[in-house]
Amino acid sequence: xxxxxxxxxxxxxxxxxxxxxxxxxxxxxxxxxxxxxxxxxxxxxxxxxxxxxxxxxxxxxxxxxxxxxxxxxxxxxxxxxxxxxxxxxxxxxxxxxxxxxxxxxxxxxxxxxxxxxxxxxxxxxxxxxxxxxxxxxxxxxxxxxxxxxxxxxxxxxxxxxxxxxxxxxxxxxxxxxxxxxxxxxxxxxxxxxxxxxxxxxxxxxxxxxxxxxxxxxxxxxxxxxxxxxxxxxxxxxxxxxxxxxxxxxxxxxxxxxxxxxxxxxxxxxxxxxxxxxxxxxxxxxxxxxxxxxxxxxxxxxxxxxxxxxxxxxxxxxxxxxxxxxxxxxxxxxxxxxxxxxxxxxxxxxxxxxxxxxxxxxxxxxxxxxxxxxxxxxxxxxxxxxxxxxxxxxxxxxxxxxxxx
Amino acid sequence: xxxxxxxxxxxxxxxxxxxxxxxxxxxxxxxxxxxxxxxxxxxxxxxxxxxxxxxxxxxxxxxxxxxxxxxxxxxxxxxxxxxxxxxxxxxxxxxxxxxxxxxxxxxxxxxxxxxxxxxxxxxxxxxxxxxxxxxxxxxxxxxxxxxxxxxxxxxxxxxxxxxxxxxxxxxxx
Numbered sequence: 001x002x003x004x005x006x007x008x009x010x011x012x013x014x015x016x017x018x019x020x021x022x023x024x025x026x027x028x029x030x031x032x033x034x035x036x037x038x039x040x041x042x043x044x045x046x047x048x049x050x051x052x053x054x055x056x057x058x059x060x061x062x063x064x065x066x067x068x069x070x071x072x073x074x075x076x077x078x079x080x081x082x083x084x085x086x087x088x089x090x091x092x093x094x095x096x097x098x099x100x101x102x103x104x105x106x107x108x109x110x111x112x113x114x115x116x117x118x119x120x121x122x123x124x125x126x127x128x129x130x131x132x133x134x135x136x137x138x139x140x141x142x143x144x145x146x147x148x149x150x151x152x153x154x155x156x157x158x159x160x161x162x163x164x165x166x167x168x169x170x171x172x173x174x175x176x177x178x179x180x181x182x183x184x185x186x187x188x189x190x191x192x193x194x195x196x197x198x199x200x201x202x203x204x205x206x207x208x209x210x211x212x213x214x215x216x217x218x219x220x221x222x223x224x225x226x227x228x229x230x231x232x233x234x235x236x237x238x239x240x241x242x243x244x245x246x247x248x249x250x251x252x253x254x255x256x257x258x259x260x261x262x263x264x265x266x267x268x269x270x271x272x273x274x275x276x277x278x279x280x281x282x283x284x285x286x287x288x289x290x291x292x293x294x295x296x297x298x299x300x301x302x303x304x305x306x307x308x309x310x311x312x313x314x315x316x317x318x319x320x321x322x323x324x325x326x327x328x329x330x331x332x333x334x335x336x337x338x339x340x341x342x343x344x345x346x347x348x349x350x351x352x353x354x355x356x357x358x359x360x361x362x363x364x365x366x367x368x369x370x371x372x373x374x375x376x377x378x379x380x381x382x383x384x385x386x387x388x389x390x391x392x393x394x395x396x397x398x399x400x401x402x403x404x
Numbered sequence: 405x406x407x408x409x410x411x412x413x414x415x416x417x418x419x420x421x422x423x424x425x426x427x428x429x430x431x432x433x434x435x436x437x438x439x440x441x442x443x444x445x446x447x448x449x450x451x452x453x454x455x456x457x458x459x460x461x462x463x464x465x466x467x468x469x470x471x472x473x474x475x476x477x478x479x480x481x482x483x484x485x486x487x488x489x490x491x492x493x494x495x496x497x498x499x500x501x502x503x504x505x506x507x508x509x510x511x512x513x514x515x516x517x518x519x520x521x522x523x524x525x526x527x528x529x530x531x532x533x534x535x536x537x538x539x540x541x542x543x544x545x546x547x548x549x550x551x552x553x554x555x556x557x558x559x560x561x562x563x564x565x566x567x568x569x570x571x572x573x574x575x576x577x
Contacts, residue, residue, distance in 0.1 A: 052540035059525075060549060064556045095431060222460055222486070225514025236486070243489045337431040338463070338482055338493065349463055351480070364465040366482075374517045403540055 031399030066328025075161035081120035088341035106248035114278040120344030168305035169298025214391030215263040228346030234262030240342040464518035476500035525550035
């Protein structure tokens, strides 16, 4: 029991507030961060968030690494959708160096990014389900995340922290097995997603638990720097894929699902809607890829893209480029740019200053959930403790991204 | 009417004259510097002006340039106009001895944690910030680790003298 001077809400039963430590390792926080809640009975009076438990100083480390070695750092930001972070970084470096990627590379990237978006959203929505008492949806959808991870594995060899792609394109072409698996995903996943929606969307218990919980107005959301699905749930149709297209997103037809109230239910529906749109984008991209020459998977930039290993042993030029790239001695132009991609939980920005050296002079990640998490205190003020937990999971907070 | 970088530049120079300096366009984004005591005035103008409407703070961070005497720290704001989909970058330079810059928290709630992060790593003292304390690092830390004087690798090691591999030469680290 604390003696703090906090104005208690009307009709307070307990008359004193209690301090509750939610986290840093609470099972319901789904990540390592702490919330010190001041509660009156079961109602949250105020909260203070503490972050930084898994801060790994990526921005500092990036100042010592050649550009290609920074990709694995971006993996560990939002690790539920690493490929988007990787692609975002490659696109940023390509923009700095003025590299034009072929259309096929763009479309392949779109496929991977949209797969990652689906994986991220299905984890987030599954977890919202778990926190409201429905474990089924989460476990059920895991099977298709597994399939998506197999697709990553087929393309780059790893699953969670993918380090997928290179500056200029992909490290190797997509195998026929990868395309088969994507086709399989496109056939099977919609059925599962439909079932998931049937289970959740009009479920009375789920609706009661999420509707009106943690709402935010469009104006407040923008003031708080919300981006991504959380902002769209508040009714702002801001999507970087449309507003500032990258990786040839302008070639695709898709709509942006928006909500109205910005509460947990709307966030859930927006994410579900986006999964359907992502599926449609992947389908379109698959069709587009089929119409293009199948052997193009990287831009023709020998100074920045690693040559074939067999060439390294036989061709002098390839050997020189190989050495220069591995040693981080490629010529990097000086410049300053901000480039952003639509990450799974918002605008993932890279603010890069290059002074022409082997590593960035300064690299700053704009991590969407770091910025919108500060609204959490306002979102849960006056809410029940159990609502605060749902609100946290529906914001899609990823500790890795929060702490960089 | 669509908002172009020239429009923004025109509006800013009309309003603030010489105070807006180093105006340049890099990678399609307008870049300019304002004196540090004017940062809030300029941001407020960008926010309120009917034509400009830069009402979204995309990003706020700092950069350390140890060689620029008197203006070692640059605080960088990225602002965004939702309606016209235009970005701009505003910079404020401050000396490292007196790193006081007015806070943007009154204008943007989003600035709260971003300024705390900037304080945490660069020691920029945001005047008027409601809760300026460390956010990602431990509270007991007594230095600002993103400043360039802090090397990433242990400088006392003598077994890793490999100039060829990037250690030693670049930016004094």
